[in-house]
Amino acid sequence: MYSQINKSISRYVTFTQQELDIFNSLLEYRKVPKKTIMLHEGEMCNFEAFVIKGCVRKYYIDANGFEVILQFAIEDAWVGDNSFSIYEDKPSRVFIETLEDCEFLTFNPETKEELFERAPKFERAFRILIQRHLTITQDRLFNTISKPAMEKYLDFLELYPTVPQRVAQHYIASYLGISAEFLSKVRAKIAKQ
Template identity: 35%
Template sequence: MKENALLENISRYIHLTPEEISVFESFWKEKTLKKGDSLLRNGEICRYDSYVISGALKAFYINAESGNEEILFFAVADWWASDLDSFSRQKPSIYNIQAIEDTKVLQIGYHSFQKLLLEIPSLERYFRLILEGYLGALQKRIIYSNIYDAEYRYYDFLKTYPNIVSKVPQYLIASYLGVSAEFISRIRKKNNPS
């Protein structure tokens, strides 16, 4: 069962009884996305929270002035991919989530998620810990963007997210870091002259 990866993730934070596991598994549905398929589009309500089983996704906003994609985050196996604000408030999303490669996710709908938390209260703790980790990473990104130069941010990204670097094209990493793909090429050439 594909839920095993998610249950392994959960077991790092909390313990579920066999009865709770049985209830938990009944709430999730698997979805397959081909490369380029959308998980969520700007203006849609995020009706599902999605856990990535395999593949890679990008969340992005289209800059109205330049028309360029501004990468907000990536999600690879063992990560979550949702617009948290849209999902929790059931209001339209302001960004898009799209598959970078063929991707499989486990999904739970908003109302099912609320019911699941009532049936298995310990999951409140799990999702709080996941959210704390996400918020910590977001705070770090904001601080690093304001304090460190692009080269430092690039090397920190490589060190912090090696599993993303192996799946995501360089130009998307550049967008995430707020630099050009040419800038990253220059950094790489400077440190790996051939």
């Protein structure tokens, strides 16, 4: 059960088997059915989850009542409200919902701190994960502001090649910041090329 997460986390730092055993002992396996909201806006996020299997979306509801998708998390990705709820100790401003039946390995802030005390190299690994997440977020912001819809969609396909077969088109449109109708036109134009 732990080989997938161990391989993923070991991309950044080399761990001993003893360090990986400590890490694995602090993880909790969770199976969550499709269409489950794991976190509601206004709640405190008390988990970080590694996706073993499935697809999750993280989103907020804007002032006009529209859902705006911030992230898709699929196999080998992490999801949680790290930036606001966990690190700032404030209620979440986002929702996290499973779009497929999912399997996760999770931990909470207390077990993460225990991990850092017992196996300090994990602090470096998670710092690198956060830096990578920040880079991806900044790149996404740049693309959203500066690129036309077709380029945004092609970038999306590069980042999430399997997601279009797994989620409804209106979710992808929300992620890209365009209407579902406009996304249909973009897809048709790409198909002709």
